[in-house]
Amino acid sequence: MAEAVLQVENLAAAYRKQTVLHDVDVEVEAGSLTGIVGPNGAGKSTFLKTILQLHPALSGTVRYFGLPFKKAKKRIGYVPQRGSVDWDFPTDALDVVTMGLYGQIGWFKWPSRSHQKKAYEALDKMGMADYANRQISQLSGGQQQRVFLARAxxxxxxxxxxxxxxxxxxAATERAIMTTLKELKARGKTVMVVHHDLQTVADYFDHVLLLNRTVIDHGKTKEVFTNDNITRAYGGNMRLLREEQQHVVHSLK
Incomplete structure (x- = not known):
């Protein structure tokens, strides 16, 4: 196995005293593009928030590149769910992306011209350079997502x-985002993505983490993303899975 960039052991988390994650053990290798897949309420978002210390853990240890989060956080990027962001905050797209550089700039310093250039280039890469000075509240959902990816x-x-x-x-934004994520992987970066569309998992990700409050299975997509494992992850929701599973069988042949 390649270098482990993330090691999670015995992780548990709860909301309002109800356990939503338990006994989560995950080891992620460098240079992988992993889809985090599971039914609604499986704890996928909670998993990310907990390992990033945005939500308290009940138990468990998390190490990045062999280090605790505080010593590794400059090497970590995070794109939250779009619905969790206050899009009415009075700022433009370029400022949002520049915020991603505050670890380099310092919180109480003005960004330099070179910092703004980097932010503009990231917007341009996501096809959003023409919207650099547009208020984020005036952007469409897909445009907002491109801006947040540029910030990462x-x-x-x-x-x-x-x-x-x-x-x-x-569809155009989805293609642009996946192209960017695959480019990151090609450059040796590691990417973990919460994903809900079973029909595209086999095409988009080389690794899959199947999660339903605990790890159902984790590894290479062709080995993990099977009908048996999907059924285990989704339990009785079989009506919703029939078409998706047919697609999975076809995709993995």
């Missing part, structure tokens, strides 16, 4: 976590 890219992290970056976006 400008960090030049080694490990990226993305919480449903493809949810509710148009």
């Amino acid at each position: 890219l400008v960090q030049q992290a080694d490990l990226y976590f993305m919480d449903e970056p493809l949810a509710g976006v148009d």
